[in-house]
Amino acid sequence: MKNHDKYHLIFAYESRIFVAMENANTNPKMEEWFDAKLQKNEMVEPKDWMPDNYRKHLIRQISQHAHSEIVGMLPEGNWITRAPSLRAKIVLLAKVQDEGGHGLYLYTAAETLGVSRDELLDALHTGKAKYSSIFNYPTLTWADIGAVGWLVDGAAIMNQVMLQRTSYGPYARAMVRICKEESFHQRQGYESICHLAFGTEEQKQMAQDALNRWWWPTLMMFGPTDANSPNSANAIKWKIKRESNDQLRQRFINQTIPQIEYLGLTVPDPDLKWNEEKNGYDFGTPNWDEFMAVISGNGPCNKERLKARVDAHKGGEWVRAAAKAHADKKREMEFAA
Amino acid sequence: MFDLLVPVQPEISNNQPEIIMNKQEALFNYTLRLADNSLILSQRLSEWTGHGPFLEEDLALTNIALDILGQSKSLLEYAAQVEGKGRTEDDLAFLRGEREFYNTLLVEQPNGDYAKTIARQCFMDAFDYYFYSELSNSKDATLAGIAAKSVKEITYHLRHTSSWMVRFGDGTEESHTRLQNAIDELWRYTGELFEMTEADEILLKEGIAVDLNAVKVKWEKHIAEVLETAKVQAPENKYMQRGSREGKHTEYLGYILAEMQYLPRAIPNAKW
Numbered sequence A: 001m002k003n004h005d006k007y008h009l010i011f012a013y014e015s016r017i018f019v020a021m022e023n024a025n026t027n028p029k030m031e032e033w034f035d036a037k038l039q040k041n042e043m044v045e046p047k048d049w050m051p052d053n054y055r056k057h058l059i060r061q062i063s064q065h066a067h068s069e070i071v072g073m074l075p076e077g078n079w080i081t082r083a084p085s086l087r088a089k090i091v092l093l094a095k096v097q098d099e100g101g102h103g104l105y106l107y108t109a110a111e112t113l114g115v116s117r118d119e120l121l122d123a124l125h126t127g128k129a130k131y132s133s134i135f136n137y138p139t140l141t142w143a144d145i146g147a148v149g150w151l152v153d154g155a156a157i158m159n160q161v162m163l164q165r166t167s168y169g170p171y172a173r174a175m176v177r178i179c180k181e182e183s184f185h186q187r188q189g190y191e192s193i194c195h196l197a198f199g200t201e202e203q204k205q206m207a208q209d210a211l212n213r214w215w216w217p218t219l220m221m222f223g224p225t226d227a228n229s230p231n232s233a234n235a236i237k238w239k240i241k242r243e244s245n246d247q248l249r250q251r252f253i254n255q256t257i258p259q260i261e262y263l264g265l266t267v268p269d270p271d272l273k274w275n276e277e278k279n280g281y282d283f284g285t286p287n288w289d290e291f292m293a294v295i296s297g298n299g300p301c302n303k304e305r306l307k308a309r310v311d312a313h314k315g316g317e318w319v320r321a322a323a324k325a326h327a328d329k330k331r332e333m334e335f336a337a
Numbered sequence B: 001m002f003d004l005l006v007p008v009q010p011e012i013s014n015n016q017p018e019i020i021m022n023k024q025e026a027l028f029n030y031t032l033r034l035a036d037n038s039l040i041l042s043q044r045l046s047e048w049t050g051h052g053p054f055l056e057e058d059l060a061l062t063n064i065a066l067d068i069l070g071q072s073k074s075l076l077e078y079a080a081q082v083e084g085k086g087r088t089e090d091d092l093a094f095l096r097g098e099r100e101f102y103n104t105l106l107v108e109q110p111n112g113d114y115a116k117t118i119a120r121q122c123f124m125d126a127f128d129y130y131f132y133s134e135l136s137n138s139k140d141a142t143l144a145g146i147a148a149k150s151v152k153e154i155t156y157h158l159r160h161t162s163s164w165m166v167r168f169g170d171g172t173e174e175s176h177t178r179l180q181n182a183i184d185e186l187w188r189y190t191g192e193l194f195e196m197t198e199a200d201e202i203l204l205k206e207g208i209a210v211d212l213n214a215v216k217v218k219w220e221k222h223i224a225e226v227l228e229t230a231k232v233q234a235p236e237n238k239y240m241q242r243g244s245r246e247g248k249h250t251e252y253l254g255y256i257l258a259e260m261q262y263l264p265r266a267i268p269n270a271k272w
């Protein structure tokens, strides 16, 4: 296998989690067949032969995406019982449920690759598997719920649209549904922020404060700058990613600044200014030390998020055991009858 | 003299001054009570969201929370309209005090473990199922419409929670014990579900309200079957707590409202 073109259209949920695939494979004839299939843009299905590295890469990527969805339920779930109107409560509850649904599609997609949900969850609970770092930030006020929908779901979509055409069928199909719902979330988040930005003085301050706190972490969702992201460069070369971290980040900024201006809010970046030449905004440098700290477990909520997942899983152990025991008894009875 | 061994149930409103309600007030109170049941129960259920025992069940419970929150919103809209004083459904949800809520005591009880959440839900689903099935024949077209839509959803909820009751009761020793404890704890809040107030009587005569005595018979039959299949029992102690029909709650409601209402109260006149 002299190049990795065959893996085109696979794309890391967060570029930093992308780990270069190794060159090992054992069945040249099957590989050729697999290559040809990808060249023709045909979908790979669970029953198809696939190279080990392709399988491993997908398992890692899909499960990390799944974990991100269910951990992402926590910061937003934090505000369901405090949502300030019936409509806002319904929208938020439905959104958090959607995220859980995304987790479910993705775990199911990962399971088609021959790994069990228990194994995947175990990797999450023991800290071996990663999830999107953005969820290690706290949702401190109601405005954070709008900001997360608008900015975080917005940034996620930008990273994820391409996955709808990823080569692995179950993943691509899951992503079609997911992307549709994510763009809905983004619109709802923006609408929620609009209510605040055009509301009372307190509401406006709340919106500005949320923007101040979420702006930089959101920009960091696109991963390190290209210069510091060798994996990302490979991913581009292999057509796994179509746009680099910096390109995506730039596109997100260009798209979001007019929205911020419309809202009458200020971007917390003194270096931000329009650059006619590049037809885009220049912007300051994110705090990459903070980025590294959060990734390595020292974000404001890393411990709480993981603990919440572990507690829920452990707390549910007797529930799952009861369901299994009852199902077993029923099967025995049917067998005896 | 009364026998100390036989618990005496207090008469409804026996020491309340007599208030004569008109039909509109009765309808407002009645609709509010139904809305409050769903609102407070949904509030409790959504505490589980993201923390359920496994993902599918997390989604299922959240789905129930969402369904009944939708019911509550429709009912509160109607209540606001019936009242006709310019209050909105949000005003009713977020700006009423502890003594102005009429949800049944059962729904405000804390989630506890999953057995308690399921038992509470099953008791309420069974009530709602028979109640809304009847209410869908109400002469009040709005209530009948909301009821008909709700019954479809509740049919699924009741099937879900009844089957969990059986799984717990007939699952492991631990799940059996947990379910039995939950039933022992919650049983005392089930009597109040069937209490007919002045509003009920006024609206029953008009063909609007449901006869709760009839609902009680069906509820008892369904729950008896579930408990039997689950191999658990209703407690010996049949003393029933009451008070919510007069807005007298357990201490839990105040905390639920404090959490739920704080933001609209902190920034009055804000739109969300």
Ligand SMILES: [Fe+2]
Pocket: A068, A069, A102, A156, A182
């Ligand atoms: Fe996502």
Ligand SMILES: [Fe+2]
Pocket: A069, A098, A099, A102, A178, A182
């Ligand atoms: Fe999602």
Ligand SMILES: [Fe+2]
Pocket: A099, A153, A181, A182, A185
């Ligand atoms: Fe989303």
